[in-house]
Amino acid sequence: MKSGTRAGLKKCKRILVKIGSQVLNTGHGLNNRVIERLCDDMALMRDRGREFALVSSGAIAEGRAIMRIGDVKTALSKKQALAAIGQGSLMRAYTDAFRRYGYTAAQILITREDLDERRRYLNIRNTFSSLFEMGAVPVINENDTVAVEEIQFTDNDMLAAMILPLVEAQLLIILTDIEGLYSKDPKAHDDAAIIREIPELRPRDLKAFGDGGNPLGRGGIGSKLQASYRASMLGVPTIIASAYIPQVISSILEGKEVGTFVHPRKKAALSQKDHWLGFVSRPKGKIFVDEGAAAMVLHKGKSLLPVGVVDVEGSFLAGDPVEIVQKGGLAIAVGLCNFTTEEIIKIMGAGTKDLALILDYDCDEEVVHRNNMILRKEIL
Numbered sequence: 190m191k192s193g194t195r196a197g198l199k200k201c202k203r204i205l206v207k208i209g210s211q212v213l214n215t216g217h218g219l220n221n222r223v224i225e226r227l228c229d230d231m232a233l234m235r236d237r238g239r240e241f242a243l244v245s246s247g248a249i250a251e252g253r254a255i256m257r258i259g260d261v262k263t264a265l266s267k268k269q270a271l272a273a274i275g276q277g278s279l280m281r282a283y284t285d286a287f288r289r290y291g292y293t294a295a296q297i298l299i300t301r302e303d304l305d306e307r308r309r310y311l312n313i314r315n316t317f318s319s320l321f322e323m324g325a326v327p328v329i330n331e332n333d334t335v336a337v338e339e340i341q342f343t344d345n346d347m348l349a350a351m352i353l354p355l356v357e358a359q360l361l362i363i364l365t366d367i368e369g370l371y372s373k374d375p376k377a378h379d380d381a382a383i384i385r386e387i388p389e390l391r392p393r394d395l396k397a398f399g400d401g402g403n404p405l406g407r408g409g410i411g412s413k414l415q416a417s418y419r420a421s422m423l424g425v426p427t428i429i430a431s432a433y434i435p436q437v438i439s440s441i442l443e444g445k446e447v448g449t450f451v452h453p454r455k456k457a458a459l460s461q462k463d464h465w466l467g468f469v470s471r472p473k474g475k476i477f478v479d480e481g482a483a484a485m486v487l488h489k490g491k492s493l494l495p496v497g498v499v500d501v502e503g504s505f506l507a508g509d510p511v512e513i514v515q516k517g518g519l520a521i522a523v524g525l526c527n528f529t530t531e532e533i534i535k536i537m538g539a540g541t542k543d544l545a546l547i548l549d550y551d552c553d554e555e556v557v558h559r560n561n562m563i564l565r566k567e568i569l
């Protein structure tokens with residue numbers, strides 16, 4: 190479903206709501222009033238047939254409050270410990286708030302790595318679908334306790350954007366401590382005006398917004414726009430709004446003019462698989478191609494054949510995502526490779542009819558099939 194208008198949001202059945210650390214934490218512990226108000230609002234909407242999943246930050250901020258460690262620079266291992274301390278209270282707050290209405294909250298903790306591999310990613314989708322069938326409200330956070338830097342999400346805005354297709358949500362609501370996107374920094378300029386509609390979010394708009402970040406969580410307005418962009422590419426609208434507005438979620442779902450509305454893109458939305466390839470998976474290697482193959486991939490919509498491959502880098506298995514790189518080092522596409530690194534070394538430059546002979550089995554003709562490939566220019 191594509192909602193290009195606020196009135197169209199009335200039809201969204203499943204909604205992913207992302208709530209940031211700044212709104213969930215008073216500085217001295219969890220802001221239970223905000224949590225209760227948001228859960229009241231969602232429970233009432235749930236009674237009317239809407240379904241919700243939440244991405245909730247706040248574990249580390251809550252851990253800091255419990256251990257009385259202020260907003261000071263903290264080593265990663267200590268933050269991991271603080272997340273372990275805070276996540277329990279965070280979850281208890283949601284469990285209690287939803288239970289008052291007879292709904293059950295379900296905790297899901299994930300790392301970036303869990304989404305890297307296609308099979309694991311799809312398994313998580315099955316878990317979500319079972320939870321919705323059971324009527325539970327999934328509450329998702331990064332598994333900060335085990336996430337070291339290389340496997341961290343940039344922040345929970347990005348986590349929300351990456352799991353949108355898994356949750357199969359038709360709307361993303363990002364709740365924060367400001368009313369939406371402003372023309373200028375509202376803290377520094379009195380004449381800053383709120384931008385109500387973004388009909389088309391372009392990559393260059395993303396670059397125009399700096400990211401001040403925030404001291405409690407990780408994401409700032411720049412990352413909220415990045416997340417909105419990724420949602421829009423999937424055909425999903427985003428509302429960025431203040432969590433402090435009374436009944437903010439139901440107001441949005443009634444089509445009222447709340448926050449900033451980032452429209453879904455008008456062109457055909459990316460498939461879930463392409464979204465995963467472009468925005469979620471991390472390539473395990475590089476396949477370098479000659480000019481002819483690059484032109485076929487870039488301009489003729491063709492698959493990549495072994496004859497156009499000139500070099501390979503990295504260590505990957507058949508089915509892993511790889512980057513296709515043209516002469517000069519520019520990555521032009523990303524796709525699922527049908528061969529292992531060792532096999533590519535054997536078949537690069539070879540003609541299609543010689544492949545089975547070289548590898549001694551009846552293999553695919555394409556190194557990366559067009560159906561499993563997305564061009565970089567489509568996603569940046």
Ligand code: GLU
Pocket residue numbers: 209210245246247248249250272330331333343344345346405406407408
């Ligand atoms: N996962 C972190 C937490 O729960 C927050 C990350 C973020 O703010 O984006 O504390």
